[in-house]
Amino acid sequence: MLDPLKHLQWCEPMSDPPKSREWNAAEYHRLSAPQFQWGLRVLGELRLRGDECLLDAGCGTGKLTRILLENLPRGRVVGLDVSRNMVVHARQNLQPDFGGRVRFVAADLVALPFRNCFDGVFSTASFHWVLDHNALFHNLYEALRPAGWLHAQCGGGPNLARLRQRVRALSQTAEFSNWLGKFPEPWFFSDPEGGASHLRAAGFERVETSIEEASFNVASHQEFQQYLRTFVLHRHLELLPNETLRSAFVEKLADASAHDDPPWTLDYWRLNLRAHKPESPLAY
Secondary structure, three states: OOOHHHHHHHOOOOOOOOHHHOOOHHHHHHHOHHHHHHHHHHHHOOOOOOOOEEEEEOOOOOHHHHHHHHOOOOOEEEEEEOOHHHHHHHHHHHHHHHHHHEEEEEOOOOOOOOOOOEEEEEEEOOHHHOOOHHHHHHHHHHHEEEEEEEEEEEEOOOOOHHHHHHHHHHHOOOOOHHHHOOOOOOOOOOOHHHHHHHHHHHOOEEEEEEEEEOOEEOOOHHHHHHHHHHHHOHHHHOOOOOHHHHHHHHHHHHHHHOOOOOOOEEOOEEEEEEEEOOOOHHHO
C-alpha cells in the first residue's frame, strides 16, 4: 500500500470556498453539544485497526476529528469543511497535539481534490447541506481506495419538519418576503431508500441505511434563537439586509416554539449511511 502521507502531499487544498458558505466557528464550537453527541455514537460504531488514513468530511471545528485521531495511533486524518472559518479553528485546536498526523482542507464535498486517498470516510451532520447527493457520493467514492468504507450520518426524512413549516410561512409574510419569499431551502433531507439509491448509483456496495428520531430540547428562548442563528438559519439570515430583521425573524420563531410541548424543541431526524467501495475496480 502506498504511504498515506504521499497521497496527502499530492492532495492539497483547492481554492477558497464562497463567502456565503462560511459559518460562525466559535459559536458552533460552543453550542454543538447535540451534534457532538450524535457524532460520538456514530464514531463508537467504527472498528478501526489504528493505522488507517481517513477523511472527516464536514469536520466543523474538529471536536470529532480529535476523537478519530485518538483512535488512530498510527493513522492520519484529513479534516475537510467548506467553511474556511471552521478549518482555521480546527487546525488551531488540533495541529499542536497531532502534528503531521492531521491536515485540514477547505473544499466543497461535490468538488473534492482527492482520488484514491482514503481507507474510510467518516461524516456527521454535513451531507444534508449538499443538495446534489449523486455528485456527493460519486466524489466520496472516487476519494476512497478500493475496499474503502463510508460511515456517515446526516439529517434525513422529516428532519426539522415543524420548524421548516414555520420558516416557510414566516418567509412569505410582508415583513420578510422581499428577501426570503423565493429562497429555496438550503438543505436536502433524503429518506433511507433515496440514500441507498444514491450510494448504489455511485458504485458503492454493501449499502445499509436507516433513520432515527433525535429531538433536541433547548433550555431557553434566548438559547433557541442562538441555536437557530448558528446551526439552522444562517443561510436565511444572511439574505436579510439588517440586524433588526434578522433578530425579528429568529425571535418570532422562538415565540412560536415556546408554545410547543416541550417548548423550544427541535424535531431532528438522523439518516445513517453505511457503504463500501468494491475491492476491485472491475466490480463496478
